[in-house]
Amino acid sequence: LLNVIGGVPFKARAYERAARALENLPGDFDALVKSRRLTQIDGVGNALAAVIEEIYRTGESAMLQQIRGEMPPGVVELNAISGLSLKKIIALHEALRIEGMADLQRACQEGLVRAVKGFGQKAEAKILAAIEKLENREDRTLLDHALAEAEAVLHYLRDAPEIAQCDIAGSLRRRKETVRQIHMIAASGDPKAVID
Incomplete structure (x- = not known):
């Protein structure tokens, strides 16, 4: 919804990054919340940690409810x-x-x-x-399905020693409702090895 309402783009991306980090969190999420250590997760600052804790405690977000009420x-x-x-x-x-x-x-x-x-x-x-x-979008994939596929590929790519950094790009990164292709971008000290 932050993308739809035209809010600050970095804020929407921060929420997306934090959501991905939480989905792939290897440790005990409950323990992190209860010990107030959410800010140890990469990309989660104090403000975002407060929102996550609110959702954890109440099952809702006052900010999300406010945005929904205005739409x-x-x-x-x-x-x-x-x-x-x-x-x-x-x-x-x-x-x-x-x-x-x-x-x-x-x-x-x-x-x-x-x-x-x-x-x-x-x-x-x-x-x-x-x-x-x-x-008539038969050749397109819904956003949530494309994100799931992209996350699986990203997980694989991030484990590759040749890849320093990678992320989604294109219409998937812009969170379009449907996606024709999954685009990714990667940085490497040895690009030829990555392409091969």
Whole structure:
């Protein structure tokens, strides 16, 4: 959601890195939380540790609830549509009560979107085309499935002695809802050995 609301990009990346670190944590997570040693995890500072502890204790995050409360319903689904910013999603929700892709598709087909300030007939046609493209995405993989695959490959690559550093790149790193390919980037003192 931090990516959707257009927050500070480094904050969203920090949360993503911390989530990956927690998923791959070899030690006892409960012990780290109870002993208040979460900041020993690479990439977890005091503020992020406080959020993790809150989720651990209560099962919820006040910050996440606040962000969700400020967002119109369906914002994550609608954000997958190319060309729709949060500002435009909010305008559509306020004018037409759009709460998801099906609502938006129906409103476009009925010619209602073009009447909303900031949209026109051309924008309406582009939105319809983008929705159709998303519906016909058989050659694409959902984000969570692609992330799971990428994490497995990253785990393997990070164990390779030739690789100094590696991470995901491309649409997967940008957290697009669907991904066509998994792109990775690696740094090595011996790139030829890595490629071979």
